[in-house]
Amino acid sequence: MILSWRRRRASHGGSKNSEVLNGNLETDIRIPTDFRCPISLDLMKDPVALSTGITYDRESIEKWIEAGNQTCPVTNQVLTSFDEIPNHALRRMIQDWCVQNRSYGIERIPTPRIPVTQYEASEICSRIAVSTQRGDHKRCRELVAKIKAWGKESERNRRCIVNGGTGYVLADSFHSFASVSAEKHVDLLKEILSVLTWMFPLGEEGQLKLGSASSLACMVWLLNGGDLSARQNVVLVLKELLSLNQRHVDVLAEIEGVAEALIEIIKDPICPKATRASLTAIFYMISPSPISRRFASRFAELGVVPLILEILVEAEKGICERALGVLSGICDCKEAREEASKNALTMPLLVKKMLRISGLATEFAVCILWKLCGNDKNNEGGVLVEALQADAFQKLLVLLQVGCGESIKEKVTELLKWLNLHRNKLDCADSSMDFKYLKRTL
Structure with a gap:
């Protein structure tokens, strides 16, 4: 061959x-x-x-x-x-x-390094644990740097390190030094975070250590700092941590400055990965929970709605899905709905993104449209007319034809009924179409 x-x-x-x-x-x-x-x-x-x-x-x-x-x-x-x-x-x-x-043009293959063994991974974990108990941040930093170097060598090394329980040890070390003084141990804390980005899910005990009030406060402090690499690593860790348990969101809610820091990463992007992580973190923070309403209102005050709409204009798939998810979640808040309804970009963008990005993006777009139009159906109908002008009616009909989930199908059907009541306000409306197949609203 x-x-x-x-x-x-x-x-x-x-x-x-x-x-x-x-x-x-x-x-x-x-x-x-x-x-x-x-x-x-x-x-x-x-x-x-x-x-x-x-x-x-x-x-x-x-x-x-x-x-x-x-x-x-x-x-x-x-x-x-x-x-x-x-x-x-x-x-x-x-x-x-x-x-x-x-x-x-054939390049000489490099001499491979000897892979990390399970024994070496366990041994370095023990050394980090001992150095943490002694408060020896200098030695801890040397050991964490060694783990970081091992991880860069190969994916096999990473798997071996993760399987050795390193995640918990690093989370415990981060918690311990952050509790003493974040400013004094900032270099070590940054180094630990750079490794923790590929350590998840950490395990239950590791999550408790990293999700503690002192650990999260330290991360928010770093997130508001000027080190771009540290800010990126923090938001990547937060994204993973918030996805694991709602209690981490509840603890984070008590820390000032987190919403502003996440918004800043979107306003002044570090890289696409950081932007996606920030949007994902915001999504978890505004997901339905007793505390999410406060977060949603806070994000609305910080101008997240127009910011999301600007992102959607030319966003790549991953960012677009997350941006629509955030907008869908935040539209449960009255202030956010009003802001979205007033923005001229909202309807054209929502209609444009349907059936164009992904199934998930389409579901989010329909949910947003349903929330905005549902809030307007008993009033003047200005939002509904804007949706009609953006060809939402035709796009929703196509969505019904290609198929969608039952929950989205119900929203699409309801939207078509609301929109149909205002079609006579448009000169370009086609009155010959028959919509008898649509079920009546109960």
């Missing part, structure tokens, strides 16, 4: 066989069969041998074993041991081959 490495080459003097370094012809380089992983068929970067004597690329065979397989993929023999022995001789041969063919 042949796997091709392609390099552009150009003909020189009209000859198709001549090769120029910066040309445009393609040359196929054959990779020796023994250099390819039997599973992925790609050039092996970290060849390891199993107990059966067959060599695979480490990443491929680990995925095979983690999927629950207990046999060798090539021989189908049951593995007597899951030990993976590095095949250094073959790896050096592959590296030599890469060097010999570097003129064809």
Whole structure:
């Protein structure tokens, strides 16, 4: 079997066989069969041998074993041991081959680092726990930096570290040093947060430590600071934490400045990931709960409605879904509904996003439209007329035809009834359409 490495080459003097370094012809380089992983068929970067004597690329065979397989993929023999022995001789041969063919654009594979073992992960956790008890923030920071470096090396290392219970240890360390003095230990706290972003779900005890009042107060303090990297890590951690338990939202509600900080990340974006995380955190904070009304009112006062509408104009899918989710949640608040109803962008954007982004975005858009129109149906009908002018009627009919969930279907049907009562106000309305199939409102 042949796997091709392609390099552009150009003909020189009209000859198709001549090769120029910066040309445009393609040359196929054959990779020796023994250099390819039997599973992925790609050039092996970290060849390891199993107990059966067959060599695979480490990443491929680990995925095979983690999927629950207990046999060798090539021989189908049951593995007597899951030990993976590095095949250094073959790896050096592959590296030599890469060097010999570097003129064809093939880069030499780097010598892989030895993966982290479960013992090493457990050992470093113990050291962090001891250093935390002693209040040795300098030693803690050195150990956390080592974990961070391990995590950067490979996804396998990350899985090993997480499975070793590191999440709880780091959450406990963060809680302990944040309780003493956030300002004094700020560098360590920032380092811990940078690792915790890929540690979730942490476990029940870890969540309690990270969701404590002192831990959350420290995160809000960092969120209001000037360090962009720290602010990004905080909002990523908050997003995960708030999704796990409503009690974290309740504790966060008592801390001043959190709403302003989350809004600031949306106003002055750090990166798309941070924007998505901030919108997700806001969504959890305004989700139905006894305390959500206060948060919704606060976000409305901070101008989140026009901000969300501006984002929706050119938002990518992930951000668009979250922005619509926030707008749907905050429209349970009277002040937010009034703000959305007055904004000229609201109806055109809601109609535009239906059936265009995703099923979830469409559901959110319908919910927002239903809340705004339902609040206006017994009044002058200005919102309903705006919706008609934005072609909401036609879009909702299409949505019924393509299908949607029962709860959304009920809202769509109700919206069509409300809109139909105001269609005579539009000169462009088509009176020939029959809507007898719509059920009457009880």
